[in-house]
Amino acid sequence: MLKVNEIDVYYGAIHALKKLSLEVEQGSIVTLIGANGAGKTTTLKTISGLLRPRSGSIIFKGVDITKVPPEKIVAMGISQVPEGRRVFAGMTVLENLEMGAYLRKDKKGIAKDLEEVFDRFPRLKERRKQLAGTLSGGEQQMLAIGRALMARPSLLLMDEPSMGLAPLLVKEIFEIIKDINNRGTTILLVEQNAHMALSIADKAYVLETGEIVLSGQAGELMKSEEVKKAYLGG
Amino acid sequence: MLELMQQIVNGLSLGAIYALIALGYTMVYGIIKLINFAHGDVMMVGAYVGFFSVSMLGTNIVVAMIFAMLACALLGVIIEKVAYKPLRRATRIAALITAIGVSLFLEYTTIFFLTPQQRIFPQGTFPVQDYSLAGISVSNKDIFIFISAILLMVILQFIVKNTKTGKAMRAVSEDKDAAVLMGINVDNTISVTFAIGSALAAAAGVMIGVYYNTINPLMGILPGLKAFVAAVLGGIGIIPGAMVGGFILGILETLVSGYGNSLYRDAVAFGILILILLIKPTGIFGKNTGEKV
Structure with missing residues (x-):
């Protein structure tokens, strides 16, 4: 449904995303996890058209949306729940x-x-x-x-929906996300709460300083030593 | 007491004019955080369009006002596209200096083509009649200005509160990026804001023509600055604030002229600006939120 091909995004001189590629299949929940400043929000902003990649392409439902203005991207079926609500x-x-x-x-x-x-x-x-x-x-x-x-939307981009919420609410929000997905909306979820994100996602990507360093089935990543160490607290 | 009432009634029409101009200032500030110092000059252009509509086309004053509003709506959109849009990502001071440049451009282009001479509305454009109500005298000029200004403000309030375009304007004022994510076309929304603000200024320009009977190419400077004071007084960016600020300023000025010395009128207006900036820079309706990062 969504294919991001080797995009490079810059903030002035800062190389924020380096040849980043990812894919979201229809009907799935895909999560993008990583530390603060890894480039998660930048990725979503670029998909929504708020930022432009210097190279690479973004394909949505077979259409190249790399240069499509953001309001048209919304019309095509991509909505975003932005960071900080x-x-x-x-x-x-x-x-x-x-x-x-x-x-x-x-x-x-x-x-x-x-x-x-x-x-x-x-x-x-x-x-x-x-x-x-x-x-x-x-x-x-x-x-x-x-x-x-x-x-x-047919694709919902969610940027840190659990940020700043009490644990009980965080659980509720993740249940809501799961339910939205069950009703047919594809979801790309950016999270710092890796444990929760991996528990509801089908596929996951791990982002570090603008690069994808790991990807795979969410269940497998959850068991991976690297992910456990870096994002799941041991 | 009766005299005080009389002065307040006198101040209402002037206040209504300030309020209309202040609305444009505040709406534009709300949406692109620019103090559009050319706004008073847009009002002047509106006054001229109204003048020529009456003197050359022979229309009545209401039709003249509608022509002026349409012409200035277009002018406002052009100014935004040509002068301000290229500076959307520039520093605020760059846009502010540009606004002063646009202001001078409008003033001196008008002088170039139409001479600096003042023009007087033809006799009989607005036959003045005075009425007396419970000892207070009002002229039909004042009633006309007051009622049309209130009508325009009601229409504006309806647009901003209830229409899709108005809601989009508020959304863009609050958070441009979030508005884009709703699919709102920010550039178009800014254009609409300029069009509406400039149309209100044009109406005010025609009203000033009716009020003083004369117009000239520099007539926009002082009312423009005072409307700016009114907008700040009410809380810049806040629409009801501009209306209230305009009326307060108009009435205060009339009181100063009536009871004190009319030469101090302008000093009082700008004295108010200094006082607000010292005591409550966010204005009457402003909340102390600070800039969001």
Whole structure:
């Protein structure tokens, strides 16, 4: 479904991604794990079109999207739950969700998806008129996920959805991710919480200073000595 | 007491004009963090379009205002595309200096083509009539300015609160990257913001024409700066703040002219700016959030 071929991305003089390649198969959960500053967020931003690779290509559903503007990429079916949630703090919960469906014109479908998001996150329904900035961290994460789902994406990019959440909430968020995937959305998940990420993913890539150093089935990586040592705490 | 009421009523129309100009300042600041110092001059161009619409095409003042708004909406979009868009990633000071350049360009291009002479609206453009209500006198000029300004503000508020475009404008103001991830076209949204802000300024320009009856190529400077003060007073980037700030400034100015010395009018306006910056730089409606990183 998504194929990233040897992309090189620079921040000014800094070589942030070095010949990075990865592949996401339809229907799967793929996780990208690695330490802070390894280039995980950069990878997602490049797929979304917010950053441009200097070389290499990104193919989505057989179409080269390397030079496609970001708003068109959303229209093609890639949504992102950005790092740090980035909800529109001064807008209501409902308005945030409406923004997620910005490109859609099917009013009925939008209303149905809105109901679905509210079913999944009843807290958001209770607070639909509240400003997003007044929500708790966990609620904001749910809003960010709901907002991305409102675009009805076929591929959902998630950047550190567990960041800054209490352990109980982290578990809940991962269950939600699993459930979204079960309902047919393909997921590329970036995480620092390697243990949780590997436990729900099908395939995993390990990123170190802009390069993929390991990849394979998530279950196998979980048993790998290197991964255990570096990312799973022994 | 009656005189105070009278002064406040007098200040309402001036305040409405400031509020309309301040809205453009604040909307543009909200979306691209630029103090568009050419904004007052867009208002001046609007006044001229209105003037020629009345004097050459013989339209009434309402039609003139609509022409002026359309012309300036286009002008605003062109200014943004030509002057500011190439600087989207440049430092803020570069954009600010460019804005001053655009301001001078508009002023002196107008002088070049239309001479620096002031122009007077033809007789009978707006036949003035005074009414007396419970001892307070108001002219139909004031009523016209006040009502059309309020109407425009209501329309603006509706657009920003309820339409898809308005919501996109707010989303882009809050977080450009997140807005892009929603599929919002940021460039188009910025263009729409310039178009709306400039159209409001044009309406204000025609109103100033009605208010003072004369226009000239440098007429935008002082009202532009005062509207900027009004925007800062209300909290720059905050739409209701610009409206409230505009009215406060207009009424204060009228009070100073009425009770003190009209020569101090401008000093009071800029004195207010200094005071806000010292006491509450975020303005009346501003929250102390600091810059998000």
